Amino acid sequence: MSDVARAAGVSLMTVSRVLNNKGDVSAATRQRVQDVICQLGYRPSSVARSLVTSRTRTVGLVVPDNANPFFSELARGVEHTAYASGYSVFLCNTEENADREKAVLQTLEDKRVDGVILCSSRLAQPELRAAIAGFPAAVLVNRELDGDGIDTILVDDELGARLATGHLLERGRRRIGFLSGPELSWSSAQRVKGYEAAFAAANVAHSASWLLPCAPTVEGGRAATRELLQRHPGLTALLCYNDLVAVGAIQGCTDLHLSVPASVCVFGFDDIALAALVTPPLTTCRVSRYDLGCEAMRSLLARFDPSANTAPRRVVVHPELVIRASAP
Numbered sequence: 001m002s003d004v005a006r007a008a009g010v011s012l013m014t015v016s017r018v019l020n021n022k023g024d025v026s027a028a029t030r031q032r033v034q035d036v037i038c039q040l041g042y043r044p045s046s047v048a049r050s051l052v053t054s055r056t057r058t059v060g061l062v063v064p065d066n067a068n069p070f071f072s073e074l075a076r077g078v079e080h081t082a083y084a085s086g087y088s089v090f091l092c093n094t095e096e097n098a099d100r101e102k103a104v105l106q107t108l109e110d111k112r113v114d115g116v117i118l119c120s121s122r123l124a125q126p127e128l129r130a131a132i133a134g135f136p137a138a139v140l141v142n143r144e145l146d147g148d149g150i151d152t153i154l155v156d157d158e159l160g161a162r163l164a165t166g167h168l169l170e171r172g173r174r175r176i177g178f179l180s181g182p183e184l185s186w187s188s189a190q191r192v193k194g195y196e197a198a199f200a201a202a203n204v205a206h207s208a209s210w211l212l213p214c215a216p217t218v219e220g221g222r223a224a225t226r227e228l229l230q231r232h233p234g235l236t237a238l239l240c241y242n243d244l245v246a247v248g249a250i251q252g253c254t255d256l257h258l259s260v261p262a263s264v265c266v267f268g269f270d271d272i273a274l275a276a277l278v279t280p281p282l283t284t285c286r287v288s289r290y291d292l293g294c295e296a297m298r299s300l301l302a303r304f305d306p307s308a309n310t311a312p313r314r315v316v317v318h319p320e321l322v323i324r325a326s327a328p
Contacts, residue, residue, distance in 0.1 A: 001042070008036040058088045059300060060108035060116040062101065064182075066093045068216065069272040070242065070289050071119060074141070077293025078117060085301055087114070096182060096216070098122045105131045115300045117141060122184040137303035139296050143186045149312040151299040153292060157187045160285040160319035161194030162201075164239055164267045167283075167321060169202045171328075173237035173265050176210065179224045179249060181241030183213045188241060191269075195239060216241055221248025222255070229256055229264070236264060237327065243268035243275045246282050250326065265327035269319075280325035287319050 005015045010033060017025050018033040025033075036042075061078050063071040075091055082089050090108060094101040101123055108116055115137035121128050129145060132138040139151045168176050178195050181188040192211065199206045210232060214224035221240060225248065229235060240246035246268030253260050260266050260280055268275055268284035275282040295315050302308045 003040060004033065004036050004042050007040065008033045055114055055304075056112050057086055058090060058111070058113045059297075060090045060092060060105075060111075060113045061119070062092045062094060062104055062108070062116065062121075063119045064094050064096045064101075064122065065216070066091060068242070068244065069274065070270050070287075073272075073289035074119065074293040074296075077290040077295075078297045079293075081294045081297035081301070087301075094122070096122060098124075098127070098184065102127065102131055109134045115139070115303060117296045117300060118143070119296075120185065120187060122182065137300055139299045139303075141292065141296050151303070151313045153296045153299065153315045154317065155187065155287050155292070156316050156318050157190035158194040158197070160269060160287075161191035161239065162198045163194075163319070163321055164269070164285055165195045165198035166202070167323070168237045168239070168265060168267060168327060169198060169204060171265070173327075174204050175232075175235045176206070176237040176239055177228050177232065177235045178211045178239045179214050179221055179228065179241055179245050180211050181214060181216045181245065185216075185241075188213070191239075191241070210235065214241065214245060216245060218244050218248040218251070221245030222252040223248075225249040225252025226255055229253070229258065237267065238264060239267045241269060243270045243272045243282055243284055246284065246326070247274065247278050250278060250280070250282075261326055261328060267327045271322050275322075276324065283324045283327035284322050285319040286322045287317065292317055 001012060001015050005012045010029060014025060015033055018030050059082060061075055066072055079089050090113065092104040094104055101121065116135050117139045119141040121143045123131060125145060129148065139153060141153045142155055144152050165176060180192060212224050212228045214220040238249050240249050246266050249266045250260050253264050258264050268282040271284045271286035275284050299313050
């Protein structure tokens with residue numbers, strides 16, 4: 001920066017004001033400094049700037065599995081919104097592992113990111129509270145902390161599962177299994193509530209043994225389908241944690257020589273692009289993952305504004321049914 005000041009014939013303070021777009025610099029002087037910056041190819045040190053401003057203009061985005069199209073689309077929304085406001089995003093994948101999640105969060109804190117967006121955390125409440133306590137700002141996606149003033153962006157998972165189960169019951173499928181996803185998933189717990197509420201509203205009995213946790217992947221859905229249908233061969237429908245599990249469920253039914261939907265209806269969740277491309281196309285609950293990511297980043301940006309309202313935000317996104325051939 002001293003080279004720029006010397007070549008432009010101005011003080012270091014004037015160069016700093018130009019770089020930080022501050023006032024008290026004439027248009028002619030500002031242009032002269034900017035011309036010298038271009039001629040010298042000067043780039044201000046982001047590390048040095050962060051020491052002065054206490055800001056790095058970086059944020060962390062932590063997801064359980066960036067190979068899952070739900071999270072890749074959500075990440076796109078976060079990144080587009082962040083970049084439009086001059087922020088860069090560190091995307092971190094926990095691979096559905098709670099210990100790795102804690103390690104990733106510690107690394108982001110050590111990197112002095114300005115804030116973190118944590119998606120579908122698998123940490124228990126005390127661990128989660130401790131893990132995000134060191135960040136200047138944090139937003140949770142598809143997870144809540146009891147009694148904490150943390151911004152949360154949620155899919156109404158309970159409503160989605162209730163609508164999906166209700167749809168199956170209305171079509172005469174009264175024995176509905178639920179491939180409920182990871183055991184530590186907050187979203188899974190909410191969907192179990194919706195699943196059970198739909199049975200209660202229809203005054204139809206169901207069994208807790210019809211629920212089976214599984215990995216949130218195609219392979220997890222396929223293996224869980226074979227296990228559940230061999231254990232309960234009378235099941236006539238499967239509600240699935242997500243569309244990847246549902247694709248695996250269709251494969252599992254094929255393995256058992258069961259036709260979808262004639263023998264077993266299959267219902268997904270998320271409406272990823274693959275849902276419309278498999279055979280038969282998936283009936284599912286549509287969630288706008290991109291909008292979810294945009295909303296999460298907007299909430300984080302609002303936390304960076306000291307003049308903004310400090311009341312915690314709780315944004316709930318409502319899923320909608322998309323009826324296709326797997327559960328017509």
